[in-house]
Amino acid sequence: NAGVTQTPKFQVLKTGQSMTLQCAQDMNHEYMSWYRQDPGMGLRLIHYSVGAGITDQGEVPNGYNVSRSTTEDFPLRLLSAAPSQTSVYFCASSYLGGNYGYTFGSGTRLTVV
Amino acid sequence: GEDVEQSLFLSVREGDSSVINCTYTDSSSTYLYWYKQEPGAGLQLLTYIFSNMDMKQDQRLTVLLNKKDKHLSLRIADTQTGDSAIYFCAESGAGNNRKLIWGLGTSLAVNP
Numbered sequence: 113n114a115g116v117t118q119t120p121k122f123q124v125l126k127t128g129q130s131m132t133l134q135c136a137q138d139m140n141h142e143y144m145s146w147y148r149q150d151p152g153m154g155l156r157l158i159h160y161s162v163g164a165g166i167t168d169q170g171e172v173p174n175g176y177n178v179s180r181s182t183t184e185d186f187p188l189r190l191l192s193a194a195p196s197q198t199s200v201y202f203c204a205s206s207y208l209g210g211n212y213g214y215t216f217g218s219g220t221r222l223t224v225v
Numbered sequence: 226g227e228d229v230e231q232s233l234f235l236s237v238r239e240g241d242s243s244v245i246n247c248t249y250t251d252s253s254s255t256y257l258y259w260y261k262q263e264p265g266a267g268l269q270l271l272t273y274i275f276s277n278m279d280m281k282q283d284q285r286l287t288v289l290l291n292k293k294d295k296h297l298s299l300r301i302a303d304t305q306t307g308d309s310a311i312y313f314c315a316e317s318g319a320g321n322n323r324k325l326i327w328g329l330g331t332s333l334a335v336n337p
Contacts, residue, residue, distance in 0.1 A: 116267075143323040145324075152329070153329075154313075154327055154328065154329040154330060155268075155313070155327045157324065160323075160324065162323065170324075202267055202268070204268075206323055208323055211255075211256050211273055211275065213256075213258050213260070213270035213273055214260075214268070214270065214325065215270070216267035216268045216269070217267055218266060218267045219265075219266070219267050
């Protein structure tokens with residue numbers, strides 16, 4: 113049971129480059145989300161999805177796109193990387209009902225130079 | 226708006242009890258959570274408490290909830306060096322959209 117798998121674990125980008133951070137879960141969770149974690153800022157929600165074909169913005173969506181074509185996958189796209197997007201990115205998923213907490217991936221550490 | 230606050234740092238001696246505190250503003254929260262993040266890793270769900278409970282115990286962990294004061298605490302008994310981590314408090318917020326409201330995390334240092 114893999115849980116939530118994020119790839120890559122580390123990435124260095126040049127300013128202006130684009131890339132996709134991958135997130136996959138095998139628990140049939142309806143809810144999936146992307147967070148960024150920065151020192152002193154805690155976790156900030158970028159985008160989330162409550163099911164295939166449904167996405168919505170979190171508190172810091174600018175510069176990022178998402179899509180949810182399947183229940184399992186929720187990729188995060190950086191359109192034109194900027195140094196301000198240097199961060200650690202986490203994908204998290206859960207069931208929609210009940211008391212289920214989130215299951216987190218191990219994170220992607222992104223540096224934009 | 227909804228907010229969760231935690232103290233940023235806590236230092237304890239190995240073998241002592243640790244108490245990490247959290248306050249929240251949304252009185253309609255259904256569930257409150259504690260997560261642990263070890264260095265270089267993702268967040269791991271430690272425990273949760275339903276809003277109609279006052280206390281929940283799970284081995285070395287005790288969660289206390291004071292709904293009147295909107296105060297949540299996590300007590301770790303017999304703290305070990307392996308407990309050194311960042312501990313996040315989170316609340317479920319209003320509605321059923323599964324968005325959690327997060328505190329900034331408390332960094333626990335356990336000294337031998």
